Amino acid sequence: MANMIQKLVFDKVGTPRLQHMVDLAAFRHKLLASNVANATSPGYQRRDIDFQQELSQALATHTVRPKTTRPGHIISERSAGAPDVVRDAGTENSSELSAVDIDMEMAQLATNTLNYEVGMKLLSKSLSGLRTAIRGGQ
Numbered sequence: 651m652a653n654m655i656q657k658l659v660f661d662k663v664g665t666p667r668l669q670h671m672v673d674l675a676a677f678r679h680k681l682l683a684s685n686v687a688n689a690t691s692p693g694y695q696r697r698d699i700d701f702q703q704e705l706s707q708a709l710a711t712h713t714v715r716p717k718t719t720r721p722g723h724i725i726s727e728r729s730a731g732a733p734d735v736v737r738d739a740g741t742e743n744s745s746e747l748s749a750v751d752i753d754m755e756m757a758q759l760a761t762n763t764l765n766y767e768v769g770m771k772l773l774s775k776s777l778s779g780l781r782t783a784i785r786g787g788q
């Protein structure tokens with residue numbers, strides 16, 4: 651019954667797609683924050699994802715996320731549909747230097763924050779519309 655409600659209601663208004671957008675932005679934020687935190691760490695290679703490509707891929711395919719049926723089951727990030735994390739190999743660095751440009755990382759964080767906020771606002775509006783429909787416009 652719950653699966654049928656999800657297909658008839660939530661999938662129709664695009665909730666899973668907006669959730670993908672928010673999840674990707676949150677995941678990317680962790681990577682970018684890690685880059686900023688390690689900006690002065692010798693030999694650190696910056697990590698990132700291609701947000702647009704990952705979002706397009708997530709929207710184009712319905713990824714099946716594994717489900718744990720027992721407390722002992724472990725789901726790895728890769729099997730759970732986590733995006734491909736890329737280490738920046740394009741930056742020349744020695745083991746004494748970091749490959750992180752702090753100005754670029756801060757700009758990326760600002761852009762990613764906007765992506766997250768837009769996704770959350772759209773998701774909030776979508777759920778608000780559903781709530782209004784359920785209550786009958788009260």
